[in-house]
């Protein structure tokens with residue numbers, strides 16, 4: 001098969017960073033080519049070169065046998081290249097049709113012909129099986145729908161190369177299925193597709209071939225991805241063997257520390273109760289809209305409670321502002337860390353130290369700087385954050401490394417007693433996931449309570465001592481680790497119509513204050529599957545092991 005797209009010794013350097021260091025590989029027409037690598041390995045930088053956003057510092061890019069030097073995104077588009085970026089690029093105030101035909105709107109008597117534009121785009125949307133009105137405003141659409149608009153745009157520009165940068169990180173299961181169908185159709189149509197993802201399961205499902213990056217270098221290209229065992233992919237990516245990614249450790253049973261009694265508020269359905277024991281990792285699982293994040297926001301005082309009490313070590317946590325929760329030792333690392341937490345032009349060290357800075361003024365400015373520098377360096381090392389140094393502006397880090405910095409900020413919170421992590425590993429590579437799991441277990445071993453909300457079922461099963469399942473705004477059951485199998489958790493999480501008759505051993509979590517003790521036994525029949533089966537928001541209707 002002739003190479004349609006060829007990277008030949010491509011280099012890209014930033015101050016202190018060799019983002020790409022002599023990368024060569026080819027992708028073919030009619031192929032989905034996966035790009036794999038840890039956060040900061042250079043994958044997005046390569047797409048930015050392909051899309052004309054960055055000029056390479058060395059090497060050649062060939063498209064259909066012809067050497068290309070793009071000076072702008074426009075030139076890349078004209079050469080038939082479309083990039084579906086992590087942060088989608090669209091004009092929110094314009095309609096679907098106007099966005100799809102941006103810069104190429106049909107005219108009639110010198111005026112924009114909106115009717116014709118809508119008709120053309122409606123036909124194309126129907127042809128690719130996307131149910132979307134061409135007159136809808138982009139601002140009113142979901143991320144998934146905006147992504148479909150981008151894909152429609154790429155198809156209408158007749159792009160022969162379409163590259164996706166982590167397209168499924170914010171999609172539900174159903175939306176992901178639609179995306180996969182489109183990608184497969186585009187492949188069958190003979191286009192060249194580049195696909196970046198940290199989710200091995202979906203890479204196995206979609207990709208014909210793959211190239212693995214590490215630290216700006218190409219490690220290997222596999223022409224037949226299906227032949228490569230997953231352990232090999234992981235060790236090539238992270239440069240070390242990872243046998244037990246979840247790093248689960250048995251811990252002695254301790255007393256209940258956090259008691260949530262009848263907590264109620266706008267986005268949960270009725271009073272909710274549960275306990276967390278010292279040293280326990282409690283997983284929260286549920287479908288999209290199950291109310292997990294909302295319940296935690298109530299607990300953290302980010303939303304207003306309409307009833308209930310929260311006791312930490314027997315002392316009530318005042319219902320007020322998040323500051324009251326933090327003062328009591330409760331910390332919430334939110335789901336949309338980037339939007340809620342990033343100070344883009346501040347340094348890595350400043351971003352890590354924000355909350356510490358607020359609390360600790362001992363010893364004057366000089367000592368404070370020293371403490372902050374030491375703390376930043378400690379977390380850069382512990383989480384393996386890829387940055388030239390702690391002074392680097394956070395906006396210059398790769399997406400996954402920005403996530404790690406924000407996570408470090410919450411982990412560094414002094415006086416931590418209850419750590420709540422909402423989707424802590426979204427967008428994070430497999431090696432870094434392992435680092436985060438290790439830290440979660442370290443925090444629990446110190447006697448803290450750790451609550452982890454995750455839509456990745458294998459992750460919940462892999463790291464939790466106990467799992468609470470929510471459905472439609474209410475806690476509908478809990479399972480100790482020994483009984484928390486994929487089937488049982490999904491049985492609780494799925495709507496009634498899809499639920500087979502309950503089996504013995506599932507505790508309804510009504511009187512949660514007297515919930516069963518922490519299960520510390522090792523997994524039996526429900527041994528956790530390997531990581532990264534990203535069921536994301538809506539697990540499949542049929543509970544299955546979905547691990548490659």
Ligand SMILES: Nc1ncnc2c1ncn2[C@@H]1O[C@H](COP(=O)(O)OP(=O)(O)OP(=O)(O)O)[C@@H](O)[C@H]1O
Pocket residue numbers: 014015017018019037038039040041042043044045046386387396397398399400401429
């Ligand atoms: N504009 C920039 N200035 C300085 N450094 C940069 C810039 N863009 C990227 N980098 C650095 O280049 C390296 C590669 O980043 P890149 O975004 O390509 O990684 P990635 O493999 O896509 O990671 P992720 O999986 O986290 O998205 C990182 O160390 C990043 O910090």
